Amino acid sequence: MLTIKSIRETNPVILNVANMVTPQHVADAINFYGGSPIMFTDEREAAGLTNISSGVVFNMGSTNEATLRNVIASGKVANKRGIPVVIDPVAIGATELRQDNFARAAEAVAFDVIRGNAGEIAYLANVNWQANGIDAGNGDGDVVAIAKKAAHRYHCWVVLSGVKDIVTDGETTYCVDNGHPYFQTNVGSGDMLDGILATAIATEHGLKALVRATATFSIAGELAGEKYPNQPASFFVELYNQLATITDEVIDTRMKIHQV
Ligand SMILES: Nc1ncnc2c1ncn2[C@@H]1O[C@H](COP(=O)(O)OP(=O)(O)OP(=O)(O)O)[C@@H](O)[C@H]1O
Numbered sequence: 357m358l359t360i361k362s363i364r365e366t367n368p369v370i371l372n373v374a375n376m377v378t379p380q381h382v383a384d385a386i387n388f389y390g391g392s393p394i395m396f397t398d399e400r401e402a403a404g405l406t407n408i409s410s411g412v413v414f415n416m417g418s419t420n421e422a423t424l425r426n427v428i429a430s431g432k433v434a435n436k437r438g439i440p441v442v443i444d445p446v447a448i449g450a451t452e453l454r455q456d457n458f459a460r461a462a463e464a465v466a467f468d469v470i471r472g473n474a475g476e477i478a479y480l481a482n483v484n485w486q487a488n489g490i491d492a493g494n495g496d497g498d499v500v501a502i503a504k505k506a507a508h509r510y511h512c513w514v515v516l517s518g519v520k521d522i523v524t525d526g527e528t529t530y531c532v533d534n535g536h537p538y539f540q541t542n543v544g545s546g547d548m549l550d551g552i553l554a555t556a557i558a559t560e561h562g563l564k565a566l567v568r569a570t571a572t573f574s575i576a577g578e579l580a581g582e583k584y585p586n587q588p589a590s591f592f593v594e595l596y597n598q599l600a601t602i603t604d605e606v607i608d609t610r611m612k613i614h615q616v
């Protein structure tokens with residue numbers, strides 16, 4: 357089982373192609389959870405940094421031609437070395453450029469995990485959904501079916517986040533029922549989850565590790581929300597405190613997961 361102790365002992369280096377909005381949030385989340393974050397922007401060190409990493413995260417939130425090259429260069433090395441790749445198709449429904457960029461990344465790189473909200477994963481599953489920019493938006497599709505369809509299409513694990521998080525390999529599917537509405541109030545909580553997931557599977561590769569990491573992040577948010585029930589910004593700072601101090605006992609007690 358993935359434990360907090362094993363994550364902290366492993367202290368895996370997690371390489372990030374970040375977006376321009378939330379790199380500090382992502383670095384802090386990885387660091388407080390027990391990983392060692394590093395960001396880069398120059399393609400000339402993509403291979404060198406991937407070589408020293410145990411997990412990579414590609415956030416497609418503000419990609420340009422240079423960052424897309426970084427994703428492909430790092431992803432190819434990660435695939436060759438068996439280093440897990442997490443990709444976040446931020447707002448992929450919004451523009452054709454985002455869709456082309458994701459397709460180019462998918463053509464060159466095999467992903468271990470796609471993590472997105474319902475609007476993003478619905479786009480990848482070819483299911484009609486009214487996404488709202490970076491936010492999930494509205495749709496009446498079944499999120500379990502959508503996540504499974506995307507997992508089959510890209511041959512990888514999918515974590516579809518929201519009020520309930522769906523974690524699937526396309527066959528075995530778990531629903532995580534923990535969380536707090538203030539996650540949605542804060543920009544970048546999904547990006548932070550990407551880093552948490554990479555840190556988890558860099559420590560222990562498997563669907564169960566992804567499920568536990570997803571629940572851990574949501575439980576940290578529940579605890580933060582209990583401390584600051586009416587202060588969404590304080591919630592976000594407290595989320596870091598909770599990530600830094602959460603224990604396996606608390607996770608075991610509070611975790612609400614079921615197979616669907
Ligand atoms: N209404 C909610 N209730 C409980 N938990 C939520 C809620 N909305 C989101 N979460 C949690 O927030 C985290 C991020 O998921 P979310 O779907 O908001 O990502 P996102 O839309 O990609 O965010 P961002 O683009 O701002 O980074 C997940 O851990 C998820 O469980």
Ligand SMILES: Cc1ncsc1CCO
Nearest residue numbers: 375377417418446490544
């Ligand atoms: C606001 C925003 N724009 C591009 S990425 C990002 C952060 C949420 O992913």
Ligand SMILES: [Mg+2]
Nearest residue numbers: 446490546547
């Ligand atoms: Mg997002």
